[in-house]
Amino acid sequence: MEDVARLLKESWTLVESDRERLSGLFYARLFLLDPELRKLFPAEMSGQGDRLLEAIVTATQCVDDPESFDEYLRSLGRDHRKYHVDAAHYATMGVALLDGLRRTAGDDWTLEYDQAWRDAYAAISAKMMAGAQDDPNPPFWHAEVLTHKRLGPETAVLTCRALQHPLPWQAGQYVSVEVPRHLPRVWRTYSVANAPNDDNVLEFHVRTPTGAGWVSGALVRRTRPGELLRVAAPMGSMVVDRSSSRDILAVAGGVGVAPIKALVEELATWNKTRWVHVFYGVRKPADLYALPGLRELVEAHPWLSVTPACSAEADFDGETGDISEVLGRYGPWTNHDCFVSGSARMVRATLRALASDDVPPARIRYDTFGSL
Template sequence: MDSRTVALVRTTFKAVAAEEGGREALARTFYAILFTDYPQIRDFFPAAMDAQRDRLVQAITYALDKLDEPEKLQPFLAQLGRDHRKYGVRPEHYIAVGYSMKKALRQYTGTELWTDEVEQAWDGGLEVIANTMIGAAAKETTPSAWRGVVVERREVLRNLAVVRVQLDQPMQYAAGQYLSVQIPSRPRMWRYLSPAVPPNASGEVEFHVRSVSGGWVSPAIVTNTAVGDQWLLGSPLGGLGLPRNTKRAMLMVACGTGLAPLRAQLMAMAQRRTNPKVHLFVGGHHPCDLYDLETLSQLAMANKWLTVTPITESDENPWWYEGPTDPERDLPGLEPRLTGQVGKVVANYTLWTDRDVQIAGPPSMVQTSKFRLMAAGTPADHIRHDPLF
């Protein structure tokens, strides 16, 4: 796409997004038009649409930000196209989505801003998006979705569980990627989870899930998952992972269950002969939130290239926690626990200008940590994280 087309598309979207509540209103209008004009498509979506609307806005925002960076946009769209096979999406559905999006935008921008040139620009942008997704889906030979059976559910904290799922066939994903997951009690409510282990021939996947207050899916996973439950898993997504030819030392920053994709990478690296030096900072609000230090201790003891530093915002555990006060105290191979906000502690720890940086955790933590590192001199193109959906 040329610069003029990109500018017109971005300007139109920003005109809507600049209004208070504009993005959410656009998403609501888009789905209202889509379901009215193409009622058969409604069956692809869950009854509760709040999370779906948020995800749509976030995906559009990310795609528009990358319109002039095809080397980043095309892999992202290709992954989405492969993943959307799980819905049974066909090429004609992309036409319906594109038409509904243009109709919703035209309703919000008005005739003064929505000119013939703007419409042509959006036609071009939506065509790029649709063709990339359709093409990637058509070339894919893997299953549209994997079936899995829960073989273990272990409660780590009252709001956090480790779930192991045995797939019906092995899945090839890169350690660090994430998957969309559907559980039986929440049909059509797909949620993203990161495997905490690298891919393996036995087809076993481990997930670390924290219950999100007010969420539909994560509380159900943490409290109601039982051995024998049948799960569906979509195609792997995301761009985290260790480049095989890199010699640059790594900085990994995790908070909460954001540890999972970084842990999977460390486990994969432990199977290699040589690795760059890695410094992992793993954070949480309370000491008990550092739920997987025993595994990290074992990895650090067995691999001298790995340094692990725990961080908590508070030195005290919540009133309901009944385990050890300082989980890291008796574990070898770990650096002394630090206190403070994760991003601030990491940015002030030392200069990271020569590191390949990966950040995983809640979106607000990822953004804050990224900005602090950049302010301290770390180049933006050294920092990687998944889209903040």
């Protein structure tokens, strides 16, 4: 597997800078091989290729880590059931993927690279299909929007109840969401902002700044109570290890506070001995919408502390600067289990800060929906 991993990463450098062309070639070949597959994708394909390639990159980067490779692909297979993908589709996608890679790389593509991708794709698709087959849950849940609260022009907090079947998520995980009334067959991932509960109610924090995706815009501006969403299987590994006795550091940026809030809510149901330090960074004080709720939890649980910070408000009555910088004023964090949630830029900066504090990478958990 080491040789395969090396060849995958080496060959990826031949196409990485031309992802758009690879995406176009892949989909053109895919729909030529099986025109019926076009019905599984949204009418507007922009962005779909990026998600495909991110999945490929992640798979190739963890193929030499069998445990991560296995769990990531099984969860990806569970998630892809929402697209109604079956075994025959995986075979067709494999042909289209290899054709796209060959044509994008051109003369630099070798038989070794070709065989490595064949072997890797066979393993990838087998694990994805196994994950899909082993999951007893439905491909997605219908969820009724219960509440919808606008927090300024760009942000909304909404709750919805999953119908028909219990939705078994863990605090810190994320799900894919579709707004079928406005954007059928278009999905986007959002962290669940509350701990699991018997009422099957999920909370989402959604922000739609300039350049954000269509789904976020629909959820913030157009969705109303009573509408139905579709929610896919939970994914992500940013969950608390109950067997650990280490204290916890949780770092949130903007709406990245959502999974951190969920983690704290879950900890509130059982934690007695682990100190939990939450750092919550935003640009302006008005963006600290989750702070009142977190402070209520602080009052109820002596093991919890919350440190808010603003990066664009010098007169803020608290910490100022990027949250990764604020983090460095405290600590050390070497012996903590660390959780990081926010934009790709914020996650990168926080990972650097933790690395400079000699926090072992194995103790840092994060999920990012953008390239690091």
